[in-house]
Amino acid sequence: xxxxxxxxxxxxxxxxxxxxxxxxxxxxxxxxxxxxxxxxxxxxxxxxxxxxxxxxxxxxxxxxxxxxxxxxxxxxxxxxxxxxxxxxxxxxxxxxxxxxxxxxxxxxxxxxxxxxxxxxxxxxxxxxxxxxxxxxxxxxxxxxxxxxxxxxxxxxxxxxxxxxxxxxxxxxxxxxxxxxxxxxxxxxxxxxxxxxxxxxxxxxxxxxxxxxxxxxxxxxxxxxxxxxxxxxxxxxxxxxxxxxxxxxxxxxxxxxxxxxxxxxxxxxxxxxxxxxxxxxxxxxxxxxxxxxxxxxxxxxxxxxxxxxxxxxxxxxxxxxxxxxxxxxxxxxxxxxxxxxxxxxxxxxxxxxx
Numbered sequence: 001x002x003x004x005x006x007x008x009x010x011x012x013x014x015x016x017x018x019x020x021x022x023x024x025x026x027x028x029x030x031x032x033x034x035x036x037x038x039x040x041x042x043x044x045x046x047x048x049x050x051x052x053x054x055x056x057x058x059x060x061x062x063x064x065x066x067x068x069x070x071x072x073x074x075x076x077x078x079x080x081x082x083x084x085x086x087x088x089x090x091x092x093x094x095x096x097x098x099x100x101x102x103x104x105x106x107x108x109x110x111x112x113x114x115x116x117x118x119x120x121x122x123x124x125x126x127x128x129x130x131x132x133x134x135x136x137x138x139x140x141x142x143x144x145x146x147x148x149x150x151x152x153x154x155x156x157x158x159x160x161x162x163x164x165x166x167x168x169x170x171x172x173x174x175x176x177x178x179x180x181x182x183x184x185x186x187x188x189x190x191x192x193x194x195x196x197x198x199x200x201x202x203x204x205x206x207x208x209x210x211x212x213x214x215x216x217x218x219x220x221x222x223x224x225x226x227x228x229x230x231x232x233x234x235x236x237x238x239x240x241x242x243x244x245x246x247x248x249x250x251x252x253x254x255x256x257x258x259x260x261x262x263x264x265x266x267x268x269x270x271x272x273x274x275x276x277x278x279x280x281x282x283x284x285x286x287x288x289x290x291x292x293x294x295x296x297x298x299x300x301x302x303x304x305x306x307x308x309x310x311x312x313x314x315x316x317x318x319x320x321x322x323x324x325x326x327x328x329x330x331x332x333x334x335x336x337x338x339x340x341x342x343x344x345x346x347x348x349x350x351x352x353x
Contacts, residue, residue, distance in 0.1 A: 008130035009331060012064045014051030017332055025126075025134030027077035030100070032085050032140045038153035039128045040070030041334055041348040043182065043251070044121060047276060049335045054276050060122045068127035069095045069120040072143055072152025073352075082137045090143040092152045092308070093135045095159075095299045097125045100136055110138070110301045118299075129331060131352065141305055144312050150322050150349055151311055154183065157347075158311065158318075159303035161187035164247045164270035165195060166297070172198035175237040177262060178218075180250030181209035183347040184272055186216060186321045187307075188247040193217030194314055197245070199236060203229045203255070209346060212320045224255075233262040241265070247272060247297075253279045260286050260294075269294045324348035 004024040011017045027033040047053035048067045055061040075089040085091065098105050098113035105113050119135075120127025126134070143152045161184045170176060176192035178185050181204035192200045194217070202213035203222045210221035220236055222229045234240050242264035248256050251273040259269050260283055269292055287294060311318070323346045326334055331350045334341060341348060 006131040007328070008066055008126075009068075010064045010066050011049055015049065015336075017049055017335060019329075019332060022130075024132055027079045027082075027134075029079045030081040030137045031079045031134050032075055032082055032091070032137055033077045033132055033134050034073040034075050034091055034140075036071050036073040036128055036131060036133055036352050038072050038149045038352065039068050039328075039331075039350040040153040040157060040183070041350065042070055042157065044069075044274065046335065046338065047274070048121070052276055054274060055122050061124060065120075065124050066126040066130065067120040067124075068129040069118070070153050070156040071128035071133060072149045072155070073133060076132065078137075085137060085140060085142075090145070090149075090152070091140050092143050092155050092304065093119070093133070093141065094139040094301065094304055095119045095121075095156050097136060097139055100138065108138075129350070131328070141308065144308065146312050147308070151318065153349060154187070154318060154321065154347065155304055155308050155311070156299075157183050158187045158307045160184055160272055160297065160299055161191060161247070161249070162303050162307040162310075163297035163300055164188060164272050165191055166300075168195070168245055168268060170195045170197040170245065172196065173238055174244040175199040175201065175233070175242070175264070176245040176247070177201045177203065177233055177243040177259075178247045178249065179203045179252070179255040179259060180248070180273070181206060181213060181346065182249060183321055185247070185249040186213060186346060187318065188249060188272070189213050189218050190216045190314070190316060190318060191310070192245070192247070193316070194310060198238070201233055201236060201243070203233075203258075206343065208344065212346060215320045216316055216318060230258050230262045237264065243267060246270070249273050251275050257281075257283060260292065263290055263292050265290050267292050270297045271295065272297045321347045322349055325351050328352045
């Protein structure tokens, strides 16, 4: 029997990504095989392509690597042990795959699995720059009919932004600030308004992208290249005390420092970014004296279906975030000629249709 193949992109080293014919995955055991319809382009994908990722330097990602972790598609086939999915179902998945065999996995505590593989990144489970994805049923979810495939591919980065709000309660008296105008920053703005913050402020460097922030929930926008963001945040906050919640998504050292500077007493600073290097001169004393909470926010089991449900219910749609659609056959162009996309790109989507 002839082996079936598919097209997929593999990164062999810095600036060396190739689209090749590779074996098509099989639907064995509890595996779901889905035809990929949309893949989102993430900044982490870019850093894997360039070799600048801290995970490349640490050895947690090894070349060759089939990257990509934001996707939505349609089930093509299922293994004999799959119970809740069938061909034709619209689906998306977690951004990690637990082993399924250890004691933690047996009790469905997947975040405690010591053999977790991340889709397209750390300890790589083959990613979604490919015509087909193979994922265990335990990590696959139904995509509601109300949501588009574009929105399905956005669920993974939206689930990262969602983590920044875990345990946070916002009221009309609270000021929420988001640094960064990428897709995760935009979703953070959208969530801050959804959760009831009285003032939602978006800080960025592009007027065009800041306008998109206003469309999806920001009450105020600040161009950090044109004005003092910290002073303006304090001016806009209730009682001029600063922000109660700051979500830093930009990966900029100066933005992280400003997040501390603009925080009100007892504020929470959620850090939703990779910085690719250590940061010198980070001001710790103000953090201590202000009794701030600084937490990292990332993918977590349960985030994806929660944010999917918010997408389904929220009348404010994230459509303006999708700035580019690129056919799969041209996907390498996004990486090889990133300068063409950088200034206007919020979320680029790879189309497989």
